[in-house]
Amino acid sequence: MAKQKAKMSEMELEDCNRVIDNGENCIEFCRDSEVATVCFSQRRYVTRIKNLAEKFPHECKIVDENYDGSVVAHVPTKWIKVSPPKKVSDEFKEAAGKRMEELRKQGKMKGRSKNG
Numbered sequence: 001m002a003k004q005k006a007k008m009s010e011m012e013l014e015d016c017n018r019v020i021d022n023g024e025n026c027i028e029f030c031r032d033s034e035v036a037t038v039c040f041s042q043r044r045y046v047t048r049i050k051n052l053a054e055k056f057p058h059e060c061k062i063v064d065e066n067y068d069g070s071v072v073a074h075v076p077t078k079w080i081k082v083s084p085p086k087k088v089s090d091e092f093k094e095a096a097g098k099r100m101e102e103l104r105k106q107g108k109m110k111g112r113s114k115n116g
């Protein structure tokens with residue numbers, strides 16, 4: 001099957017801008033495509049995409065930055081992953097907290113301790 005190019009049509013760009021105007025985030029790609037188009041208005045993803053574009057300029061290309069700070073970019077489809085959050089028991093969380101506190105006391109971790 002032919003490889004799809006990472007070129008966005010004017011209509012696709014208008015669609016992404018319309019979606020972003022509504023405050024939505026979207027990921028779009030076709031089967032067997034090597035490139036996905038992502039549109040993010042949520043700050044954490046905008047920042048992540050900008051950092052990735054800086055670190056991996058050949059893989060992550062920002063196509064458009066909108067007036068509201070949202071971005072449209074092309075990324076490899078291999079980067080797209082949907083997974084549920086890990087379920088961690090209360091005991092595990094408590095033990096991890098104790099380990100972190102001990103590291104902070106030893107000066108191996110920066111951050112606030114619970115005691116001040």
